[in-house]
Amino acid sequence: MSPTMIAPVMEEENKKYQRGVKHLCDNGLTKVPTKYIWPEPDRPIFTKSDKLIKPKQNLKLPVIDFAELLGPNRPHVLQTIAEACETYGFFQVGSQMVKVVNHGMEGDVSRNMIEVCKRFFELPYEERSKYMSADMSAPVRYGTSFNQIKDNVFCWRDFLKLYAHPLPDYLPYWPSSPSDFRSLGAKYAKETKEMFEMMVKAILESLEIDGDGDEAVEELKEGSQLVVVNCYPPCPEPELTLGMPPHSDYGFLTLLLQDDVEGLQILHRDEWVTVDPIPGSFVVNVGDHLEIFSNGRYKSVLHRVLTKSDLI
Numbered sequence: 001m002s003p004t005m006i007a008p009v010m011e012e013e014n015k016k017y018q019r020g021v022k023h024l025c026d027n028g029l030t031k032v033p034t035k036y037i038w039p040e041p042d043r044p045i046f047t048k049s050d051k052l053i054k055p056k057q058n059l060k061l062p063v064i065d066f067a068e069l070l071g072p073n074r075p076h077v078l079q080t081i082a083e084a085c086e087t088y089g090f091f092q093v094g095s096q097m098v099k100v101v102n103h104g105m106e107g108d109v110s111r112n113m114i115e116v117c118k119r120f121f122e123l124p125y126e127e128r129s130k131y132m133s134a135d136m137s138a139p140v141r142y143g144t145s146f147n148q149i150k151d152n153v154f155c156w157r158d159f160l161k162l163y164a165h166p167l168p169d170y171l172p173y174w175p176s177s178p179s180d181f182r183s184l185g186a187k188y189a190k191e192t193k194e195m196f197e198m199m200v201k202a203i204l205e206s207l208e209i210d211g212d213g214d215e216a217v218e219e220l221k222e223g224s225q226l227v228v229v230n231c232y233p234p235c236p237e238p239e240l241t242l243g244m245p246p247h248s249d250y251g252f253l254t255l256l257l258q259d260d261v262e263g264l265q266i267l268h269r270d271e272w273v274t275v276d277p278i279p280g281s282f283v284v285n286v287g288d289h290l291e292i293f294s295n296g297r298y299k300s301v302l303h304r305v306l307t308k309s310d311l312i
Contacts, residue, residue: 018132020144020158023125025233032237036154043240044265044272044306058276059268061283062091069202082206085286085294089301090266092258093199094281110257110280113188119178120160121231127177131160139163139173146245156241156307158231164189165225189227192255197221199253199284207294220252232263235307243305249287256283267302274306 016024017035024033062084069077084091121128131142134149141161145154163170167189175181200220232243243263256264260279265272275283291300 017154018144018148019125019129020142021154021156021233022121022128022158022231026125030236032156032235032240036156036241038153038241038245042242042245044238044242058262059088059266059273060276061088063278063281064091064093064284066093069198078202078206081202085203085206085290085298088266088268089286089299090275090303091284092278092281093195093255093284094278109187109191112184114257114259116178116181116184117160117229117231120175120181120229121158123177131175139170140175146247155243155245156232156235157243157305158233160229160231162189162227162229163224164227165193165223185227189225192227193225195282196225196253196255199255203253203290203298207297223252226251230305232305232307234310236309238307238309241307243307244303246302246304248300248302249285250289251287252289252293253287254283254285256285258283261308263306263308265304265306272304 017033021036062080064077064081064084068074081091128142131140133141133143135141139162142159143161144158145151146157148154160175162174162185167186171182171186174185197217197220200217204217230244235241246267258264258277258279258281260277262274262277264275264277264283266275267273285303286298286300288300290298
């Protein structure tokens, strides 16, 4: 085949993958395409039965009870936060002692957000594709992989990124379908921003910085807020690919709303360990900016996401 014939074929192949993993799966897929197969050293280690090899038990991150943080036991909780940020770069906000996950947010807000986002990804591709853009600063951006423009190997992930602060400026750009997406998403964005501000004050206090009236707190209140929704469709060969490649988070602090599906792994003591999920809790992790702000005391740690053959 001549070079002039190869180029259009490759371009068409790339276009197919640019549409996202959900689109591929909806059209029937029994094997992972070559575009998504990671080099062997970078793949998760599975047995032939597609079960992840676990040399150790799942990692149980330190759990911060929001009520304890706001109560008389605050000094002890702040010490736990400090130790978690130094040791793991991660902790969870919730409670292992009770069925209700105590992170200060009403349960319906987080549950509704998960449910409406699932409905968004179930929309026809033509509806979702309205928000596809190569513009990194677009107020709403639907895409796939980690960076679909630059990635040589794609990861098994579709995403919806929503700028959320100031919320009145960005909300009109958010998806209008499902019909309740904006109302439910706005409530979630507002409450997570409040939670973020409270966690920032606690983290600064754990660094022995007075968070009340602190210039850093005021700057962070007016900083950017990005809501990212990740969709990981069932993968026919999870041993060959990743939902997200190893990376650290660029910002100050990330709040990740968990479900009950295992997948998040962090690099701890030079080993990939799976975080034990607490459904409905938030995983909080140190970002690159916080590591710099703390002079390296708090660690922005590499993490990645595994795929599953049967669960989103």
